[in-house]
Amino acid sequence: MTSEFIFYLIVGLIIFNFFLESILDYLNYTQFDAQLPSGLQNIYDQEEYQKSQSYKKDKFKFGVFQSLFSLVLILVFLAVDGFQIVNSIAESFSDNSIVVSLIFFGILFLGSEILGLPFSYYFTFSIEERYGFNTSTVALFWKDKFKSMLLSIFLGGVILGLILVFYNYVGIDFWWYTWILVATVSVLLNMFYAKLFVPLFNKQTPLEEGELRSKIETYASRMNFNLKNIFVIDGSKRSKKANAYFSGFGSEKRITLFDTLIEDLDDEEIVAVLAHEVGHYKKNHIIINLVVSILTVGFTLWVLSLFVSEPVLAQALGVEEPSFHIGLVAFSFLYAPISLLTGILTNILSRKFEFQADNFAKATYKGEHLVSALKKLTKKSLSNLTPHSAYVFFHFSHPPLSERLKNLENNS
Template sequence: MNPSILFYLLIGILIFHFVFDQILGVLNAKHFKDKLPPKLQDIYNDKAYSSSQEYKKTRYKFGVLTASFSLLITLAFFFLDGFAWVDSFARNFSEHPIIVALIFFGVIMLVNDLLTTPFSYYSTFVIEERYGFNKTTKKTFFIDKLKAWVLTGILGGVMLALIIKLYQITGENFWIYAWILIGIFSIFINMFYSKLIVPLFNKQTPLNPGSLRDKIEIYARQVGFVLSNIYIIDGSKRSTKANAYFSGFGKEKRITLYDTLVNNLTEEEIVAVLAHEVGHYKKRHILFNLFISLLTTGFTLWLFSLFVGNPLFSEALGVSQPSFHVGLIAFGILYTPISVVTGLLMNMLSRKFEYQADDYAQQTYGAQPLISALKKLSSSSFSNLTPHPYYVFIYYSHPSLLQRINNLEKS
């Protein structure tokens, strides 16, 4: 294969992936106007359902616009030798491979973020605002951006520098050591994400003593789940949408409830949602997902190690001097079809785990409080209640609401 063929192969993958996404998006959008199934008709009144349909259509059209813009920018970058220009720009400051790579990715990520920020701003302050979801101030929006840049620069930069250093020291066997490094980092982040990362963006406070905490602790004791860390996060600082999540292992495990969830659900519904999260822990889904993620990372790194030194990658992107960072860009695009398949398999597994966690909540607490909670959460976020089956199969990490209700009633 010569560089020209590889160049157009990369372009073809980008375009095919875009077209594939758009076809599924069109199929899904055709279901926006479907009549609600009988089991879901109590979620909305006519006015609210009409608003939810308009919201889905607006978000769909905006998604097509942003994806099209992103593709056009990427193609322009390819055809105008953007990678060669950025590589040359980075080499004006240093010839050290690590410094060049850090500047290279830093410039690309910064330019990409600056180009997409207007879309993000419009999404937050126009679309989300129009439908009553946005609670973010402009100050918070831009401070979040700055924090994300700094965090990505520090964590991403350090990881990239270490991986390149491992490549310099160990050659093609770098993938083994990089795999170990990423594995340690992933476990650390899973353990301390809520303690170290979340406070940079949100305030977390322990759930005060009272009826809700008593019910949660009673349930936890009944199912043998040792739980002392229950926190409320100020999700309403940015959105009216509600959520809850479980994080950490051992003594570091904690349940985090969004204040929007606490304010909108009854105590029984909140405990039912937590029962679902406890189900994930009891079924060892978190550990299994981490294990699968590490296996996938190992496979990806191994595959990358077979091509990283090939000058064909750099030549295809118009860069005269072969390098780790340019090879990583080309490999990332070539890997797209594989990532689609692995993503599909992970979503299938995730949906199975969601059913299992729902079953656990039904068996240890009850189906009706969870069904009621799921309906309220769907209503409060204008979730798509009539998605196309193919769209669910490819993209959904959770079963649709109707599928979850049918499973809970069946169980």
């Protein structure tokens, strides 16, 4: 294959992905005004339903503009040999290949962040603000962005630097070492993310003694689920949307409740939501997802090792001398179809796990409380009650609400 063929293949894949996503978004858009499924008509009153429709349509229009902007930007960047320009800038700072790669990716990262800031700002302070979700301040927005960038630069730089060291010393066998590194980091992040990184952005406090904590501990004890770490996070400082999540293993496992969740749901509904999360743990979903993720990364790295040194990849991006960072960029474009397939399979597995966790919550607690909690959370977030089946297939990690309620109703 020639570099010219690879270049047009990359362009073709970018355009294909854009049209695929545009078609899926449009199909989903056509369902916005569809008749509500049975059992969902009582979630919204007429005014609230109109509000949810407007919210979905505004997000759709915003997404179309953002996607079109990104498409034009990357095609223009490729047309003017943008990667060659960035590579030349990086090479002007150092002769060391590792330093050049770090500077190269640093420039791309900063450029991407800067170009994405107006979209993020508009979404937060226009769309989310308009529909009553945003509670963040402008100062907090910029503070979050600054912290996120520093954290990404530090962690990304350390991990990328180690990968480059592996590549320089062992060549194409670097993928083994990188796989071990990524697997280790994944496990450590799962174990200690809530303890080490969440405090950089949010305040976490132990759930105070009282009726809610007593009900949670009673349920956990009945399930032989050793749970001492129950925390409340101040999610309301940024958004009125509610959430809860489970993290960690062994003595580090913890349940984190958003303060908005405690405000929106009653105690029985909160325990039902936590029963769902305990179901994920008891069914080994967390371990399975971690293993699947690690295996997927390993496969990706192995495929990368076969092509990253190919001169034709660098030449396709307008760079004469092959290098790890140019090969990685070209590979990321070419790997898109496989990434799309693995994403679909991962979502199918995730939706199956959600049904299982719902069933666990119903069997071990009270299904009617989980039903009412799901309805309240859906209403609060103005969620789409009529997603297109194709959009669900490609993008949903959770089943649509109508399917979850039907499963809870039918599963005895």
